[in-house]
Amino acid sequence: MNYTLHQLHVFLTISRTGSITKSAEELHLTQPAVSIQLKNFQDQFEMPLTEVVGRKLYITDFGKEIAAAAEKILEEANAINYISSAYGNLLAGRLKISVVSTGKYIMPYLLSDFMKEHVGVDLLMDVTNKSSVIKSLENNEVDFALVSVMPGGISLEHMPLMYNQLYVVANTELASQYDINTWEDLTNIPLIYREQGSGTRQVMEQFFKANNIAVEKKMELTTNEAVKQAVLAGLGCSIMPVIGLKNELNDGLLKILPVEGFPIQSTWHLIWLKKKRLTSVATAFLQLIQKEKDAIIKEQFGWIDEYVAKSIKGKS
Known part of the structure; x- marks a missing residue:
């Protein structure tokens, strides 16, 4: 051999x-x-x-x-x-993280300073759907996971990071066509859904159920990016996390519809198995996030309220 x-x-x-x-x-x-x-x-x-x-x-x-x-x-x-x-006094090892698809807009910023400081650390980050994220966590294949909806049936430790705000969005042309003010008006527009099991889909359906809303499902797509492209193409409207829409809102390609009761929201959590023995690398990362998360979130995501207000004003 x-x-x-x-x-x-x-x-x-x-x-x-x-x-x-x-x-x-x-x-x-x-x-x-x-x-x-x-x-x-x-x-x-x-x-x-x-x-x-x-x-x-x-x-x-x-x-x-x-x-x-x-x-x-x-x-x-x-x-x-x-x-x-x-032996050279460097923190070294692997950091394994599984992230739901919309979490890709957050996790790189949480990792940036840590990876720059610790050059001996290898990062393995899997961006996938919620069910795969939970499976990798249950199988103890990763150190941490990032989710917007806490899973049930697993004994976990968790750290809340920031709100995940979801708004009704449309491209500029469709936004000018629809007169949407209350959540009942959602029954009059074609909505594009995420796939069954995604955190975004779960939050949407909980909102619809709580308010007894029957909406038309135009289509179902498996990633947030695919939904965004479909909305940009004018195939329908959707309820989307605003965190992934920065450039499109800034460029005026997408508009937020001022629907009463929105945003609906969940919370981004960093989660890990309760009895997991964290490696020195995982422990160091967790300590950094505990210390720096508020500053990172303010610096990187402070644009959200301003962009939302600008988009809604532009729609009206």
Whole structure:
């Protein structure tokens, strides 16, 4: 055997993504380069690591065992680097965070100073849907998660960060067409929904149920960014977290409809398992957030009230 750590990393990525294309994107390599590394790695085994069925790549049972072993080898290799850094008085290790899709507008700012100060820390941040975030937390695969709606049935520690304000938004053309003032008027407009299980969808439906509102669901999309693009294209209106609309509000591409009872809101929380033994890296990050969160939020998100007021005034 003469495999390299790079080959292990490439194969582990392929086994996780199930795709040469996605692996190339994640590894910042060309597809041919990934394919070559896979071939060179495969040549060292008599049993096939992968098979292609109907143009789809599958990992064989043998390949899955090799991937599991590769993950352990890479973790041990990383441990050597972290030990070396620790002896040099550097905070070193991995920080693993899972973030719901709209949390991508918040978490980078919470991480920025920490990552700049601790160059020996490797960050693994997964931006995904709420169900995947909760699953990774339950499986103890991450140190922290960022959610806008607290999950039930899990024993958690949590730190509230800031309000997540949701408004009714439309593009400029549709905003001029609709006369929306009360929440009952929402029954007259086509609404674009997030997928079932998302925090935004949950908050929306709780509001509708509490106020006995029956609305027309125009379409359902799986990411906040997809919803935003659909609203920009004039396919309908939506109820969206204002935190992801800074540029569109500033440029006048989206307008907030002044609906009575809005914003509806939830709270962004940093959460972690109650009995989890935090690593030195995770502990240091938590301490920094506890100390600096108010200053970070004020500096990075102080624009929200001003932009909302400007948008609503422009609509009226």
